[in-house]
Amino acid sequence: MNIQDKAIQTLRVLSVEEINAANSGHPGIALGAASLIHSLYYHAMNIDPAHSNWINRDRFVLAGGHGSSLLYSMLHLAGYKVSIDDLKAFRKLHSTTPGHPELGVTDGVDVSSGPLGQGLPTAVGMAIAEAHLHAKFPSVIDHYTYVICTDGEFQEGVAYEGMSLAGRLGLNKLICLFDSNDIQLDGEVSVCFNEDIKKRMEALNWNYELIEDGNNVEAIVDAINRAKAQDKPTMIECKTVIGYGCVSEGTSKCHGNPLGQDEVNRLRGLLGGDAFDVDDDVKKYYSEIAKKGSKLYANWQKGCKQGELEEVNKMFNGEFNIDYDSLINEEDFVNAATRNIGGKILDALNNLDSRLIGGSADLIASTKVKGADGNFSLENRLGRNIMFGVREHAMAAICNGIAIHGGLIPFCSGFFVFSDYAKPAIRLAAMQHLPVVYIFSHDSIAVGEDGPTHQPVEQLTGLRSIPNLNVIRPADAHECIQAYKQAFTSKNNPTFIALTRQNTETLPTHGDLSKGAYVVRSSEADEGILIATGSEVALALHAADKLAEMGHQVRVVSMPSMYLFDKQDKAYQEEVLPLRLTKRLGIEMGEAAHLYKYIGLSGDLCNINRFGVSGKYQLVMPEFGFSVENIVERYLRLK
Numbered sequence: 001m002n003i004q005d006k007a008i009q010t011l012r013v014l015s016v017e018e019i020n021a022a023n024s025g026h027p028g029i030a031l032g033a034a035s036l037i038h039s040l041y042y043h044a045m046n047i048d049p050a051h052s053n054w055i056n057r058d059r060f061v062l063a064g065g066h067g068s069s070l071l072y073s074m075l076h077l078a079g080y081k082v083s084i085d086d087l088k089a090f091r092k093l094h095s096t097t098p099g100h101p102e103l104g105v106t107d108g109v110d111v112s113s114g115p116l117g118q119g120l121p122t123a124v125g126m127a128i129a130e131a132h133l134h135a136k137f138p139s140v141i142d143h144y145t146y147v148i149c150t151d152g153e154f155q156e157g158v159a160y161e162g163m164s165l166a167g168r169l170g171l172n173k174l175i176c177l178f179d180s181n182d183i184q185l186d187g188e189v190s191v192c193f194n195e196d197i198k199k200r201m202e203a204l205n206w207n208y209e210l211i212e213d214g215n216n217v218e219a220i221v222d223a224i225n226r227a228k229a230q231d232k233p234t235m236i237e238c239k240t241v242i243g244y245g246c247v248s249e250g251t252s253k254c255h256g257n258p259l260g261q262d263e264v265n266r267l268r269g270l271l272g273g274d275a276f277d278v279d280d281d282v283k284k285y286y287s288e289i290a291k292k293g294s295k296l297y298a299n300w301q302k303g304c305k306q307g308e309l310e311e312v313n314k315m316f317n318g319e320f321n322i323d324y325d326s327l328i329n330e331e332d333f334v335n336a337a338t339r340n341i342g343g344k345i346l347d348a349l350n351n352l353d354s355r356l357i358g359g360s361a362d363l364i365a366s367t368k369v370k371g372a373d374g375n376f377s378l379e380n381r382l383g384r385n386i387m388f389g390v391r392e393h394a395m396a397a398i399c400n401g402i403a404i405h406g407g408l409i410p411f412c413s414g415f416f417v418f419s420d421y422a423k424p425a426i427r428l429a430a431m432q433h434l435p436v437v438y439i440f441s442h443d444s445i446a447v448g449e450d451g452p453t454h455q456p457v458e459q460l461t462g463l464r465s466i467p468n469l470n471v472i473r474p475a476d477a478h479e480c481i482q483a484y485k486q487a488f489t490s491k492n493n494p495t496f497i498a499l500t501r502q503n504t505e506t507l508p509t510h511g512d513l514s515k516g517a518y519v520v521r522s523s524e525a526d527e528g529i530l531i532a533t534g535s536e537v538a539l540a541l542h543a544a545d546k547l548a549e550m551g552h553q554v555r556v557v558s559m560p561s562m563y564l565f566d567k568q569d570k571a572y573q574e575e576v577l578p579l580r581l582t583k584r585l586g587i588e589m590g591e592a593a594h595l596y597k598y599i600g601l602s603g604d605l606c607n608i609n610r611f612g613v614s615g616k617y618q619l620v621m622p623e624f625g626f627s628v629e630n631i632v633e634r635y636l637r638l639k
C-alpha cells in the first residue's frame with residue numbers, strides 16, 4: 001500500500017471504529033467516500049487547521065451529514081482540535097462528535113448538516129457570500145466552497161432549487177463531489193430515481209464531470225483543477241462503492257448499520273495495530289495539511305491590503321451604529337400597511353449597512369423587500385439584491401449559507417403563508433443561531449380575495465414553536481422600526497417579521513418592543529386585559545373604547561414578540577399582565593395557540609381554527625369574529 005492509500009484506509013477504519021464504539025452510525029458512506037474527502041482536505045482545500053475560523057478558508061459542506069464519522073476522522077488527521085478520545089466518544093451525550101455535524105460543536109465543522117437537500121443550497125449561499133465579498137475585497141476574500149453530496153441530495157427539491165439558482169448566477173467557485181454509489185437507505189437508487197445527472201446538470205448551467213473510479217484521487221484532483229477554470233459551478237460525479245471493502249459493500253445493508261466487531265477487526269487487519277491506532281507514517285503524511293495551511297495563512301496575511309482587511313474585519317466582527325429611530329419619519333406612515341413601512345425601513349437600512357444582502361422569492365412588488373446596489377448577478381457581483389425566484393426553500397437555505405460564511409447579514413421574503421415552504425431551512429438557522437432575517441408579508445386572513453390558499457392560519461404557531469426564532473408581528477410604524485432593530489442587530493438568533501398587506505392603525509402610545517409586550521392602554525380601574533398582536537392591537541383598542549362606554553375598563557396589551565416577552569423577568573411580566581386581572585381575552589387572526597400561555601385558565605381566545613375564505617378583507621375579518629362587536633361580546637362572556 002502506498003502512503004496515500006494507507007492514509008485513506010486509516011480514514012475508513014477510524015470511521016467504522018467510531019461507529020462501532022457508538023454502536024450506531026453510517027459506515028457505508030464512510031468507507032465509500034473516504035477518497036473524496038481525502039482529495040479535498042489533502043489536495044484541494046486551502047485551509048489552516050490552526051486557524052479553523054480563518055475568514056478566507058475554503059468552506060466545506062458535507063451535505064450527506066450521515067457521513068459525520070468520516071468528517072471527524074478527517075478533521076482529526078488534518079490537525080483540527082478533534083482528538084482520538086473525541087472520536088471514541090462519537091455520538092455520545094455531550095461529546096464534540098455528535099451524530100451529525102453541528103456548527104459550533106466541533107472544531108472545523110462549517111455547517112450543521114444531515115437533513116438531505118439542505119447542504120447544497122447552503123453551500124450556494126456561502127458561494128454567493130464569497131463572490132460578493134471577493135468583488136469588494138479581492139485581496140482578502142478569495143476562496144472556494146466545496147460540497148460532498150449523496151444520491152439523496154438529488155432527490156430533494158430544495159437542492160434542485162439551489163442548483164438551479166447557482167447555475168443561473170454562474171457561481172464558478174462552487175465545486176461539488178457527488179458520492180454516486182447507486183444505493184440509498186432502502187436499496188437501489190434506480191428504483192425511485194433514474195435521472196440523467198449529466199443532462200440535468202448541464203441543463204442547470206453547471207459544468208459536469210464523471211470520474212469512473214471514485215478511489216482515483218488523481219482523477220478527482222485533476223477534475224477539481226479543471227473546475228476552477230470554469231465560469232460555472234461544477235458537479236463531479238464520482239462513482240463509488242457504498243461500504244467499500246466490507247462484506248456488505250455495494251448494498252444498502254451497510255448504509256446505516258454498524259459493521260460489528262469482527263468486520264471492523266478485519267478491516268483494521270490490513271493496517272495493523274489496535275482500534276483507533278494511527279501509524280506514525282500516516283500522522284506524518286497528514287501533518288502536511290497543517291504545514292501547508294500555516295504557509296497559506298501567512299501568505300494571505302501578507303497579501304491582504306490593509307484598508308480592505310480593516311473593512312472586512314468590521315463586516316465580520318464590527319458594530320454598525322445605526323440610529324434606527326431616524327430611519328424613517330414615522331409621521332409619513334400613519335395608518336399604513338406594515339409591509340409598506342417595512343419596505344421603507346429596509347431601503348434606508350440597506351444604504352447605511354453594507355452587510356445587508358437579500359431579496360424576495362419573486363414578490364418584491366408585494367412584500368417590498370429588496371436589496372440595494374442592483375441585482376446580484378454574474379455581471380454585478382456587487383449587487384445586494386438577490387432575485388431568488390419562486391424558490392422559498394432554497395432562499396432560506398441560501399440565507400443560512402450567507403450567514404454562516406460571515407461578513408454579511410442575509411434577509412429574505414415571501415408571502416407569509418408560504419413560509420411553510422422555507423420552514424426546514426428556518427429551523428436550521430435557529431438551530432445554528434444564525435442571525436438571518438425573514439420578512440414575510442400578507443400575515444393573516446386579511447389577505448382577502450386570494451382566499452384560503454393564501455391566507456395564513458397556523459403559520460404563526462408553527463414558527464413560534466421553533467426554539468431560538470424571534471417571531472415579531474409589529475402593529476404599526478413605531479413597532480416596525482423596533483422590530484427591524486431587533487432583527488438586524490441580532491447576533492445569535494434568526495428573526496421572523498410578519499407584516500400586513502392591509503393598512504393598519506397607528507397606536508396612540510408605544511412601549512418598548514425589545515421587551516416583547518407592553519401596555520398600550522390602562523387605567524386604575526382595569527378589570528381585565530385584551531392581549532393582541534400586529535394589526536389586531538388597534539381592533540382591541542376600539543373594543544376597549546366600546547367596553548369603557550359600557551362601564552368596563554380594560555387594559556390593552558400589544559404583544560409583538562412572545563419570544564422577547566418570555567425572556568423578561570417576572571416583575572416586568574407581572575407589570576404588563578397583573579395576575580389579579582384574570583379576565584383575559586387573546587386576539588389574533590391565526591391559530592394563536594401560544595396565546596394560551598398568557599390568558600390563563602379563565603381566559604379565552606378570539607382566534608381562527610379553520611381555513612380562510614375568499615372575499616374582501618373588510619368582510620372576511622368579521623366573518624371570523626374580528627369585529628369590535630364580537631370582541632366586546634366575547635369579553636363580556638368571560639367569568
Ligand SMILES: Cc1ncc(C[n+]2csc(CCOP(=O)(O)OP(=O)(O)O)c2C)c(N)n1
Nearest residue numbers: 029066114115116150151152183184185255
Ligand atoms: C430530508 C431527509 N430525509 C431523510 C433522511 C434520512 N436519510 C439519511 S441518509 C438517507 C438516504 C441515503 O441515501 P444516499 O443519500 O445515497 O446516501 P448513502 O446511502 O449512499 O450513504 C436517508 C433517507 C435525511 N437524513 N434527510
Ligand SMILES: [Mg+2]
Nearest residue numbers: 151181183184
Ligand atoms: Mg447513495
